[in-house]
Amino acid sequence: MPARALMFSGTGSDVGKSLMVAGLCRLLANRGIPVVPFKPQNMSNNAAVTADGGEIGRAQALQARAARVAPSVHMNPVLLKPESETGAQIVVQGRMIGSAKAREFQTKKRELLPAVLESFEHLRAEADFVLVEGAGSASEINLRKNDIANLGFARAAGVPVVLIGDIDRGGVIASLVGTERVLERDDAAMIRGFIVNKMRGDPALFADGMTAIAKMTGWAPLGLVPFFNDARKLPAEDALALRDLAKASKPGTNVKxxxxxxxxxxxxxxxxxxxxxxxxxxxxxxxxxxxxxxxxxxxxxxxxxxxxxxxxxxxxxxxxxxxxxxxxxxxxxxxxxxxxxxxxxxxxxxxxxxxxxxxxxxxxxxxxxxxxxxxxxxxxxxxxxxxxxxxxxxxxxxxxxxxxxxxxxxxxxxxxxxxxxxxxxxxxxxxxxxxxxxxxxxxxxxxxxxxxxVEASGTSYEAEVDDILDRFAEHLARHIAVDDLLSLAK
Known part of the structure; x- marks a missing residue:
């Protein structure tokens, strides 16, 4: 029986989609449930070598690790590696096939959908759940034609969607409700629930916000997830993280x-x-x-x-x-x-x-x-x-x-x-x-x-990564209605 699948899209970049999928992969794996990650299209120069001899986005390699499975080229069938402000190298199922300008790629996406769906079906035969990560924002209606990264994939593959919003950056109610408003009716119908991520302070202060979003969108409120500080210690997906890293050097007399x-x-x-x-x-x-x-x-x-x-x-x-x-x-x-x-x-x-x-x-x-x-x-x-x-x-x-x-x-x-x-x-x-x-x-x-x-601390870096993944999985289990979430998978 093919695996059930659920897609996690976002109101924008850096709302926590990659980490959410990684945490849920570890949560299911720790419960003994076979799970694999999947991202139809990624754009990143942080890549990883797979067990089957190709390359995928670094985030999918981390998600595979969270799921306790070997990374595969099928987990990220289309990887774009930026070479300039307007162009990128195109990697399909782990192998470079050429380069294209951003405008050229928009027309090329239709040709890549069969490879995306092939990889998705390949993964569905290997697990009980496939957790799919969208790219960027689900509300980029200017890029909707031929889309293979967000709702275009969801509709082509028949995969329900959970939308993630980031309260830490502000405007999360408008971001979530606004996404529902700008989407075509059939696209909006693919979204079944939402999660508000990166909450700081008292969660009770946003209870009315969760109710308002659910009322205005018709989507199920699945969780309000508090900020998880140790997430910054996990490998970052893309260069957006460099803005924070540039501020993170440790001054002081203890630096050797x-x-x-x-x-x-x-x-x-x-x-x-x-x-x-x-x-x-x-x-x-x-x-x-x-x-x-x-x-x-x-x-x-x-x-x-x-x-x-x-x-x-x-x-x-x-x-x-x-x-x-x-x-x-x-x-x-x-x-x-x-x-x-x-x-x-x-x-x-x-x-x-x-x-x-x-x-x-x-x-x-x-x-x-x-x-x-x-x-x-x-x-x-x-x-x-x-x-x-x-x-x-x-x-x-x-x-x-x-x-x-x-x-x-x-x-x-x-x-x-x-x-x-x-x-x-x-x-x-x-x-x-x-x-x-x-x-x-x-x-x-x-x-x-x-x-x-300099004498090293003696701690195991790899063990620390696994410990953070385990703790983040427990964090999600406390703040997300996991059973309700999984019931949406199809």
Whole structure:
């Protein structure tokens, strides 16, 4: 018997859809109910490698973890990875099929619906429930034609919808009621209930608000969910979270390692930084546009990028290249991950036009390596050891390009199959590698921190993530009418 399904759409972005689905996946999994997550279309440069050799949005990987199942390309059949302000790379069922401008993609969506429905049916055969996450706002009627991300999918697949509103940002009554008012009648009829999320203060103060929304929309009030502060410690879905992270560095005398991370326009997989941020002796400062990189930091970390060449140009426009080189002259350290690693070399060649017109650009010249982009994309989970002290790590590769040169004779990592990855300058102060996720491995993180004289906390980052998911599931069970919610699934 195919799984029952329920979709969670929102009145806007960042209302908590991703986390709500993750929490409910863990809640059902903890009750012994087979459940899988699904998001028809996602837009994010935070991606994850799947067990079946493709890539999906990082949020769906977290939801799969919450459901205690392996991530699959079918959980996010259409992934858009922004390459510019108006264009994105298109990944379908885990594999890149090309790029399109935003206007072009609107007409292309109709062609992608069969793949979306195929993946949905694939998942329905594997569990008792499929919890579907919508994208952005359900009320974007200007994008309704050919929609595959919200109510267009819901109607095509016959999946009932629960609408989520965010009371913390204000105007939640108008947001929920306004959504019902602007939708076509058949679309509005797909929505069966609503949840008000991120409540601060006394929930009794909004009891009349819940009643008013239910009366004006005809939807079932399913829960008023208090703000869950530890949600900020979970991997973020997209760059919206960077606004908060830019304010989250830890000042004070107890900080032993200060890390600066330039926030580039196409920054990707910045959840690499989360385990470092969880260490009490480490301050990770996200440096936004218009700000110099502070002179008193110990380490500058260049993260991954979806558009390395363009982000390198943006880095120079900000003057951060000058800051980075001055930092090195003062004896500071620099670490590049994936795209950041490529930027540290002498030059980057894109003869095939992978990131735009064919071109060769000069890198920062801090590592004696060169990178050449290739059309084939490397997507793989990897394990191995750090070369500095043989600490074990596990992570993943997700990159286009091959990096060679004298400094690769001093790699950072050795894979379990004997291959090596990365490069280090002769003085040891500049290094880079392609592997994402190495800081999530407790032994590897502790080993890296020890090179800066910092003793790791000894806590398990992965165990902390699971603990937060369990506690959030309990939080939802206390504040959502779970049985009523599940009864809506079809």
């Amino acid at each position: 390692l200060r890390i600066a991370v330039p926030v580039l326009p196409r920054i990707s997989n910045f959840d690499d930084l989360d385990p470092l941020r969880s260490e009490p002796g480490v301050a990770v400062a996200m440096i936004e546009s218009g700000r110099p990189i502070p002179a008193d930091v110990d380490l500058i970390l260049l993260p991954g990028s979806k558009a390395t060449i363009d982000d390198l140009a943006a880095l120079r426009t900000e003057g951060w290249d000058i800051d980075i080189k001055a930092h090195v002259r003062r004896g500071g350290h620099v670490l590049g991950l994936c795209g950041g690693y490529q930027m540290l070399g002498k030059r980057i060649t894109d003869a095939a036009g992978v990131e735009g017109p064919p071109r060769t650009v000069e890198g920062l010249g801090l590592l004696d390596v060169e990178t050449e982009f290739e059309t084939a994309k490397t997507l793989a989970t990897v394990t191995g050891t750090l070369n500095v002290n043989a600490a074990p790590f596990q992570g993943y590769e997700m990159h286009v390009g091959r990096t060679v040169g004298p400094d690769t004779a001093r790699p950072i990592l050795t894979f379990a199959d004997g291959r090596s990855d990365g490069a280090t300058s002769p003085d040891g102060r500049v290094a880079g590698c392609y592997v994402h996720g190495i800081f999530s491995s407790d032994a590897a993180r502790a080993a890296i921190l020890s090179t800066f004289g």
